[in-house]
Amino acid sequence: MSRPALALTLLLAATMPGWADPAPAYGPELEGYAYPFPVERFTFTSQRQPLQMAYLDVRPETPNGRTAVLLHGKNFCAATWEGQIRALTGAGYRVIAPDQIGFCKSSKPAAYQFTFRQLAENTHALLEKLGVTRPVIVGHSTGGMLAAHYALLYPKEVEQLVMVNPIGLEDWSAKGLPPVSLDQWYQRDLKTSADSIRAYETATYYAGHWEARYEPWVEMLAGLYRGPGKEAVAWDSALLYDMIVTQPVVYRFPQIAVPTLLIIGQKDNTAIGKDMVPADRRATLGNYPELGKAAAKAIPGARLVEFPNSGHAPQMSEPEAFNAALIEGIGR
Template sequence: MLRTLLAAALLIVAAAARAEPDPGLAYGPELDGFPQPFPVARHAVTSQRQPVQMGYLDVPPERPNGRTAVLLHGKNFCAATWEGTIRALTGAGYRVVAPDQIGFCTSTKPAAYQFSFRQLAQNTHDLLAHLGIERPVVIGHSTGGMLAAHYALLYPRETGRLVMVNPIGLEDWSRKGLPPIPIEQWYARELKTTAASIRAYEQATYYAGQWEERYEPWVQMLAGLFRGPGREAVAWNSALLYDMIVTQPVVDRFPDIAVPTLLLIGQKDVTAIGKDLAPPEVRGRLGHYPELGRAAAAAIPGARLVEFPDLGHAPQMQDPAAFHRALLDGIAAP
């Protein structure tokens, strides 16, 4: 009996070893081959003594209202994942520019780059200057929300309005007890990324435990980067970016934000970068978005807070209709 069970177990292991660990389409290091919802333009610059390029979407409105919205994506997102919001904003008269930051999606994955929020904000500012855009509505989600806060702090006179959608960076994880995490550890973890791991994480945090098939293309978008020929470069850039996020907090600068600010917060969000690597006693103190959103609204002068009681980290994707109503209402005043 024991031999039979052992033989069966060995057959299962052998079958698993032969199986494709993460079947699906593979994309190039700049998301080559992924079907984009809008044409991708390229902005080539020299940054940190090397040529790099930013992919971006520049989508004209149906009936222009003379205003521009800039959409800043999150860590596990791309410009393309703003598709529904782009259509809502252009339908309301806004020109929409959605860049992929250096290290992400359709943009360059440098082997060596000093990633900082100031650098990414400067790259975005250079792109907007190139396009002749002044005083846009700057809308950032997740890591993009943290970047949007830095952008408003660096360029207050050139920011018409700031919108942060479930931004990370509402707390300083290191101050709350997150231990130092070597970049090599981030890199090793990122190399293990699969569609299954992405899907499980997104279901738990982005969608408050729910799942719908309409979320799957965005899972496959990310997974395709990690299946592709540039997976090591993608994983290394991802590791460098995680280090940037954890080591460059912005929450203490919130009182210095001097532009009209709207916070859109899904209340079932539990996101905290590195929480899975924190000791259990620390893990439980991180990612309480109802408290964090209200604290941020109190800290930012004149900020307006809109809460979505049943939504998670990505309200713009989980309930687009409710989210876009709140967004368009919140940015309607010039």
């Protein structure tokens, strides 16, 4: 077919019902996906290999002298904090939002001992490089577990801890999750698609209610699994699942010694690997109304804010109310 004929065919196809642009495919470090703010890179050596951590560093027009560090969850990136970054900078906060190693626009090492301590140390090294001292540490989901570990490691260097629907509030292995090998996690992750992401997020993140505004974040993740680095992305994801399941932070909550705010969507039911748990125990997992209250009781002096109608991601399902609660909570 000649080029003019091909162009005409595509033009006609684009006007036909059901036409859609090809699904995007991104590189292993999310090459091709644009973030809403300039992306910077922190290059460092860890576990005898050079790595780079992508991060956002967004400054306010009228600074209040405080910095908030936003730590993303397992199926999230620094970019998914866009609404919170705009709200926080509008309130005077400098905001730093990194992509952790193994995620999004950061390195995907083929061999790396992923631990929450290691990710906390990486984040601490980034903040030292930026000259940031005593920030407010805000973590969501897996980032909530990381935030807790950061506060445990560096209690004198954290002004305040905020955990948003953190996982690790219960020990899934102790509650019935059987041992899962890295190869099993890897094979499960290779099956990731836009449809599977959307179905999971509808059920857990958004309390059964899907909105079109969530779709860009689905395509962000699905594009990684359509791209040339699919295997590297899936392998690091498997390593991270193993880290999450084998390193629950719940047992260390009484040791947290910084002011803590818990923000919990009450319709969350997250429990990684729940489908592999025996049916008679499955329904007991991911009960966030109970888990949030238990965490608030275990962490000395913690304050709990509940979002009755939100699932795992209240910052995305109710952004205005969430941002107001966050800014009020860290302003105390």
